[in-house]
Amino acid sequence: MPEGTNIPAIKNAVLAVPGVKGMDDLHVWALSTTSAAFSCHLVIEDSSLEESIKLKDTVKTLLSEKFGIEHVTIEIELTAGPHDNERTDEGL
Numbered sequence: 001m002p003e004g005t006n007i008p009a010i011k012n013a014v015l016a017v018p019g020v021k022g023m024d025d026l027h028v029w030a031l032s033t034t035s036a037a038f039s040c041h042l043v044i045e046d047s048s049l050e051e052s053i054k055l056k057d058t059v060k061t062l063l064s065e066k067f068g069i070e071h072v073t074i075e076i077e078l079t080a081g082p083h084d085n086e087r088t089d090e091g092l
Contacts, residue, residue: 005036010067017062019044019055021079028069037071038063045079052076 007028014023022043031037044055056074063069 005067010038010063010069013062013066014040014042014059017055017059019047019051020059021045024077025075031071035071036067036069037073038069039073039075041075041077043077043079047078 005028007026010028011023011026014020020042024041024043026038026040028036028038042056042059044052047055056076059074060072063072
């Protein structure tokens with residue numbers, strides 16, 4: 001992992017984005033000594049496809065500008081999903 005990568009700060013910044021309700025399966029790993037990759041399942045309220053894409057783009061921009069993470073994969077999960085009651089941020 002690139003020096004100075006602060007996973008709790010990344011998690012808190014993403015969770016602070018309006019519209020983000022939670023996050024599962026957060027992973028950050030090194031691509032080289034100077035770059036990192038990021039993936040997660042982003043839990044959002046039910047929304048249109050267009051709104052979901054905008055929110056995903058907002059998070060990608062945040063990760064790039066604030067943390068220098070350019071390689072980002074985000075899977076969207078809606079809060080109305082079948083496992084809603086099981087969501088937790090423990091272990092992230």
